[in-house]
Amino acid sequence: MTMTRREFTGTSLVAAGAAALPAGGAAASTLETRPSPGADGASAGRAARAGRLLILGGTGFIGPHMVRHALARGHEVTLFNRGRSNPGLFPGVETLIGDRDGALDALRGKEWDYVIDNSGYVPRLVRDSANLLRDAVGRYLFTSTGSVYDFDQDELPEDARLLEVTDPESEDVGRYYGELKVMCEEAVQEIYGDRGTVARLHVVAGPGDPTDRFTYWPARIHRGGEVIAPGDMDNPVQFIDVRDLAEFCMHLLEEDTGGIFNVAGPTLDRTRMDEFLYGIRATVTTPVSFTWVDEDFLRNREPPARFPLWYSHRGPTRGLAQVRSHRGVEAGLRFRPLAVTARETLDWFLGEPEERRAQLRLNLDRDAQVLADWKSR
DSSP: OOOOHHHHHHOOHHHHHHHTSOTTSOOOOHHHHSOOSSTTSOTTSOOSSOOEEEEESOSSSHHHHHHHHHHHTTOEEEEEEOSOSSTTSSTTSEEEEOBTTTBOGGGTTOOEEEEEEOSOOSHHHHHHHHHHHTTTEEEEEEEEEGGGBOSOSSOBOTTSOBOOOSOTTOOOHHHHHHHHHHHHHHHHHHHHGGGEEEEEEOOEESTTOSSOTTTHHHHHHHHOEEEEEESOTTOBOOBEEHHHHHHHHHHHHHTTOOEEEEEOBSOSSOOBHHHHHHHHHTTOOSOEEEEEEOHHHHHTSSSOOOOTTOOOSSSTTGGGGOBOOHHHHHHTOOOOOHHHHHHHHHHHHHTSOHHHHTTSOOOHHHHHHHHHHHHTO
16 A cells, blocks of 8 residues: 555663663653753743744644743743634633634734744645734744655755655645645745744654554553564664653744754654664663664564654655754754653543544554564564
8 A cells, every 4th residue: 555655654761761760760850951042041931022823723832832841931822723623622722713724803903923823734724824914923833744755765864855745735734745845935034034933843742642553662662562663773763752842932032033944853863773772662661671673573464563753764764863963963952861751641641531432552562572473584
């Protein structure tokens, strides 16, 4: 079965991470375990100047973390959305009801200091909102994706080769996700110039994540037993904690920083698969062991055995987990320890209703068969 680009994209840390956790495994306060993007070193502190922030969206996964951080910083927040997802999530926050596709009137006649656009997928709609707000806002921050890159590169800094847009008239997000985001970025840069900021996100992880791409690993390791460690130990792994993302975006706005920034962690330098797995294991008390299974053995099965956040570092997709965030770190991007993200994500997940937890497929029967076949080869 052929996978779309978006589907494909979706599918020493131990010491540092364990040190970030108090005895008993519960995560310590993230404010005590990581530096802040702010110059004063206090991520929960109030901003030097409170501003008016408009968020296009704001009630999905990423948006609520941005809202909470902005409010904690003392900003006045307005949401613009259709009022369908989690209505009433922020009862004290002004919400303007509309639709990006032809119903933007609620935005007219108002002014904001900043805009965060984290619901833009179609260039026509991004261009409409960006044009409407051009004279009503100071800085426009667009949340894009690492899927704008051609993955057939050894590494992906911000100036790496982007996808070629093959069908500029299409609005099929499922088929042309990365290409459409390329054009969305171009629209924001064209309209706002140096008042535009683009954040290219990697897989976003943390409490509230509906995709379970990162959550799979803390949940599986917490389950215990023999766990498949896929591929090579030095396979790179990347993601960004949603709280780190929210803090970085707000920091860029407060500092009036323009440009394009990759947002990928969990460390500045490459994180290996063995560091990732053993770092998570340090946060749980369940007996667990890892068995390393060769990439070709997993890929050549029918169907292939796939695992979240596992990408080959060989072949035409080798750049997928080689995104470079040095520019972002220089601008204030900071990373929580892996152990904190893992433990707090697991705590959130275990507190979810059973119906929700059942949606995460651990594939225990499949993995047992894979392990049996691997050992009998």
